[in-house]
Amino acid sequence: MNIINVLDNGYVRLVDHMGSDLSIVNAARVSYAKESKEFSDRDARLIQFLAREGHTSPFRHAVLQFEIYAPLMVARQWWKYIIGSAHYEGTGDSLEAWNESSRRYVTEDPTFYxxxxxxxxxxxxxxxxxxxxxxxxxxxxxxxxxxxxxxxxxxxxxxxxxxxxxxxxxxxxxxxxxGMYVRWYWTASLQSVSHFLNQRLAHDAQLEIQEYAKVIMSLCREYYPNALEELISTK
Structure with missing residues (x-):
């Protein structure tokens, strides 16, 4: 199970994912009716080109779904990316989804950071x-x-x-x-996840959300190593 603990009681779990670095280059090459069967150095150079020139739509063909358990102060910072996903200039990403547990229905013992x-x-x-x-x-x-x-x-x-x-x-x-922990599912394209990581891995981001961003990065890298290398400016 792809689950990593964060802070004192939090965690991030990779629930599901779709696509790979190969999916990204094939999405880009469909314009020319071309397709790669195996990822090659040529494909790595194409990913470099796409990221460098701001050709972002191919990166939205890779999607990740996470379960996250974090203090509310982290969750509400994170939520800004859902609100802005359809409006952020350059992303065009309206495929994000967020479903959160509610204490209207859940009365399990609260946990606090x-x-x-x-x-x-x-x-x-x-x-x-x-x-x-x-x-x-x-x-x-x-x-x-x-x-x-x-x-x-x-x-x-x-x-x-x-x-x-x-x-x-x-x-x-x-x-x-x-400080109360809340649990939610976050589903987003690789492009949107990368936008989140670029901002929340930055040195001036709140330390607690930086810790979650590091875990998101580590879980993504297994499936999209080349894309992340080019998309993330804060390594």
Whole structure:
């Protein structure tokens, strides 16, 4: 099973995929009624050309489906790529799909992302977003404890509301949201996945989503090594 753990309780699982590097070059060559039976150096050069010249449609004939379990703060950043997929200039990609578990229906025990005392980061010096260096262990210990206490209060109120007969879709209001793990399926073309990777592997991306992007990259590379080499500018 293609599953890799991320953060403290998260994971990415490659559920399914369609196509390969060979699929990409054959999609490009169909204009000339040509087809490669086996991937060759000539095909690798064609992928280089397609990526370099911005001929993006062949890369949309390769599709991947992932199951992702991540804190809500990561999921909502990720969701921007679904909203923008049909409108982003140059992609023309309207084939993305996102289906997420809902606490209107699911009442399994919530799981929360809790940074350890050595994982809290300072605010950046020269930017309004992002983060800086790791703060001191002593201060990190204080805020790990505060977060755990906050989650405990929210969980008690959530469980009390359910026990009192409050519906799940309203009881969930008591749950601390941004650190709560959510599960979803993401299906996207290789071009769209590459756009996500180029932005979220960048050094100024939020660290937590960078960790997920690294895993997505590793799972994709097995099936599309040549295409990824040309499409990803942040190696």
């Amino acid at each position: 809790i940074p350890s005392s050595t994982e809290w980061r300072s605010k950046p010096k020269n930017s309004k977003q992002g983060s800086g260096d790791i703060i001191s262990w002593e201060l990190g210990e204080v805020y790990t404890k505060k977060l755990m206490e906050y989650i405990e209060i929210g969980m008690k109120n959530y469980e009390a509301a359910l026990e009192s007969g409050i519906c799940a879709e309203q009881a969930r209001l008591f749950l601390p949201s941004y």
